[in-house]
Amino acid sequence: MITSVLRQGLRTRGNEPAVLCHTGFQGRGCVYFDWLRLGVRDRIVDLDTRPMGEPVRVRGVGGRGEAEEVGLLAVVAASLTDLRRSLTTAVHLPPAVHLVAVVADMPGHQGPLLPAPPGINEWHGLQELRLRRTGKSGWVCELFFPGGTDTASALETVLHGTGGRRRGPRPVPLGGLHGPEGALWRSGDASASGVSATGPVPLRRVTPVVDLVVRTHDGGPPPDWEDEAVPCLDLETTAAGSWERLTRSGNGHHGSGHHTWRPGEGAPPRVREADPAELVAPIDERVINPCGFARKSGGPMGDLTVHDQHAVIRDGNKVLAVIPENGTVTDLDIGRARYLRGVRVDWSGHSGPAAAVRAVASLAAAGVPTVSGPVPAWASALGHPLADLLTAAGEEALRDPLLREEHSIRLRRAALRTHGQLTRWRSLARRAGVPLPPDPLVSVVMCTRRPEMVGFALAQIARQRHVRFEVVLTLHGFSADLPEVSSAVAEFTATGARVIVHEAPADQVFGAVLNDAVDRASGPIIAKWDDDDWYGPEHLADLMLARTYSGADLVGSSTDYVYLQELDLTAWRSYHSELPSPHVAGGTILTDRSVLEEVGGFRPLPRAIDSQLLLAVRRVGGRIYRAHGLCYMLRRVAEGHTWNEDPGYFVRKSTKQWSGWRPSALMEGVPEPLGRPGGVTEYTGGHR
Structure with a gap:
């Protein structure tokens, strides 16, 4: 179905170029593109490796006297988690006449890719909308705009409709991104902006488009930041903190080379050491969360371990999910693990400290009952509350449905409050000195x-x-x-x-x-x-x-x-x-x-x-x-x-x-009534 839709789109786009994007396929390429006949101006883009701050260029599009939009733009995602991450990168994609959004597989509690139209007259150019199921639980959504449409804005409406009509709170402050893995830091946010390596941040009229910039890098020294109005934080990618690189460099501590400075102060000085959790890309709580939690406690125990040189979630010899090197766990992975009584953590089965922390924190944020032996010192970025909880419950306790759910709730609280995207950006803002609005x-x-x-x-x-x-x-x-x-x-x-x-x-x-x-x-x-x-x-x-x-x-x-x-x-x-x-x-x-x-x-x-x-x-x-x-x-x-x-x-x-x-x-028990030290001695009922 997916290949057929793309093939039909290529036939009907005329002489205009096409951009085919894929995300979540872990470096294997997208199998749905294998048998397509592409033109010389068509492009295939791996959004997972696309750095923020670099627009996708298409020959014959966007230049002086050239068309502003491509004829076909497809984003094919392995999971909804991947599609939300691609929304951040989509700010660098050109406008399109025919937009195709695909999620190859989705867990049962997620809705279809049905767009929620934006404000008045913003979609007056929409000519046709198609929504089709692919396979048992995948979806294909097609939008046709003869005059073209902004790709990121249209994808945002698709994600908005899928998640319910309420958008929910967005991370603050407004974030700018540059470098590889940048989208991991601001998943699902079309208001994030890609910026250049040195700045300055672009202006919208007289104000910068963002309040804080995060530059990601693979360990090399970043160039000087030149914007005096917007602070910048430099953070290493998970690849920079892989065991292979740490061993090769002789540095066993993940987190070196993370800097922050205020503009106008010359060369960026080192400031206080950040909380280790701040150095790990956050979890997208809109897709990695307890939704779909299963109360059944009779299932088998699974393992987060290594198999065939990859971190995996496994039930015996059955591999339920393969975790990529950046530690991203998707909603699809969580859905496949819901029947498990719990998951044991094998701390040796990860590409590096940051990847391990992201994977374990994702399982905890989703409420998957997770247990482990002693947490190694290199995983301190988990945070003490979450690390302590992993060792607090044994496998046998998870056989009791109440104890299992209590453990799950404690885990999800600790993980979401430490590693959720909203929390992480507020923490980064405080570190950079950016004022924040109060909590609601x-x-x-x-x-x-x-x-x-x-x-x-x-x-x-x-x-x-x-x-x-x-x-x-x-x-x-x-x-x-x-x-x-x-x-x-x-x-x-x-x-x-x-x-x-x-x-x-x-x-x-x-x-x-x-x-x-x-x-x-x-x-x-x-x-x-x-x-x-x-x-x-x-x-x-x-x-x-x-x-x-x-x-x-x-x-x-x-x-x-x-x-x-x-x-x-x-x-x-x-x-x-x-x-x-x-x-x-x-x-x-x-x-x-x-x-x-x-x-x-x-x-x-x-x-x-x-x-x-x-x-x-x-x-x-x-x-x-x-x-x-x-x-x-x-x-x-x-x-x-x-x-x-x-x-x-x-x-x-x-x-x-x-x-x-x-x-x-x-x-946690019940407190004594305020004003009644002796407790309540009478009770008569009342309206409800």
Whole structure:
């Protein structure tokens, strides 16, 4: 199918040249190009070896009096990870009349290559769009623009449509790239710019097009940087840090030759040593993430090891994935390893330190339960949290589905926060002295009818970490002057957190109360909180991670844990999580304020508020994502809930049961209620 599409495109492009690009085929060339008849002006481009900062030149295109676009431009990617990386390099590709985007294979949780059109009139020149499946899980998307179109912008619309309508946060600051492997540092970002080796950075009107430049090199001394307005960082490629080169040079420490300097200071001086993690190309969290995590714990153990002089992921003698020398693990590789109970790391099976770190960190970021023996000193770029976790769990522990998932969640947290692309660029910016915008503020909206639960709920919020937050506390039908309320609010404020207290009339309908609370919030992100449930200290942080990697409009947790207060029983239900789903726990909803505005806010109803919001998001074409539920426990009592199910419902649906209050280890216990040192002695239930 792929070769047939390309052959047809070559026949219909007329006399105009063609550019055929491939990525992700690990230096073997692209088999789909083998039987094509090419003209003298046609070009085949390996995007994996194409350095940033060097435009792709095509004879007869782009010069004075010449055509501005090629007749056919194809980008054939082995996986979606590779296509996203190629988007960064695509800024150097010429415009095209006929654009073909191909992903040869994709895991089941990914959508088709269906473009999401850009703004008004930007695609008025589109004449035809074709979308076809190739094989069992590959896709071919063709776009026809008789007047030509910008290749990078059109590819970005294809990737945007595949990942959901919400683009999600982009790395900051604006990045410029030069050199080999440059695209590894800014995967999937069409706003990245290729720059020359010495600068200066091009201007858009009167401002530089980027705020920070990263130059990659293979170990040789880079030329002097000549731009006084934009700082530059020099970083070695993974090839420069290969064991072969390190051994040949007699230097056993990866990371030498990494410099940073501010312009206008003459020759670049050495500054403080960077965090070793900063020297490793980051992970593209939009494709390497826990989406598609499998809870089954009965599979075999796999190995990340060496086979036939290549790093591989292997199940016994079966090779599931071959890892390239730069350590890139693709979404396709992760999909093939999902059935494994876990993966053992053999530290001898890699081309070099940076490649090994990237491969191991990618498995961890995807939530693949990964274990190893002692981590060698040369892998310090993993970071202490991730290195410690690799040795903390044994293979036998992974047979327990709960222990396995807890280990997976800890791994993904450490890897994404250390090696994700968003984290890496913020770290590089701080090192170069580039100012950064603050992390987004999460406004936690909580409405309660029970003054006795205010201290309990605020204590849950107060211990949230790795996220900026404020609280909008709505007292539904009672005053903030009550002693238990005022003391809890005072103690919460003493922690340094901000709280806005709002008193709502007792007869105001619940949905309207929530809308008033959102109106008082100042953050761009709204998180709903229930006053009687339990939340782990990284509940909000995990949802913010899911918001980033899922591209969803609304995220929430699954209701895995339920405490049945009448029976003094904890029930665990093995729900599928880390997947798009129409249902999430109402007390865990997190969404952008703009999404609430789009759907008209909460419906002014006394009950079923959460389910109505989820339905409204789906009706406007939004995407809902269900993250793991091990940092949330629902509390059920005899009455007072709008979800009217008897305790037997939860018992029948449970996978495991324990007497008493038995949360996941990720809950890290429960804090004492603020303002109530003696704890909560009464509980009456309430609206949800």
